[in-house]
Amino acid sequence: MKVFDADLTEELNLILRFPRDSLMQGLKIHHDASQTIVDAAARLHAKGVITQPDGGYLTDLGHDIADHARRIQDALLMKLN
Helix, strand or coil: CCCCCHHHHHHHHHHHHCCCCCCCCCEECCCCCCHHHHHHHHHHHHCCCEEECCEEEECHHHHHHHHHHHHHHHHHHHHHC
């Protein structure tokens, strides 16, 4: 059985931090960010999900992943309320 390990969870959490309402806004991972966030950003960049290893913008693939992640998050949060 496959599960979301810690690395994938960090990547999903980082993707969810990208602005939802604008394709023209991105994220900058600052030098004082936790190492887990820095590493997650580097992995997402290597996978072609974000444009820069320190954030940047979501790629087309990144936008698709973010949409799916937000739908899953919204659905699960509704179940909790």
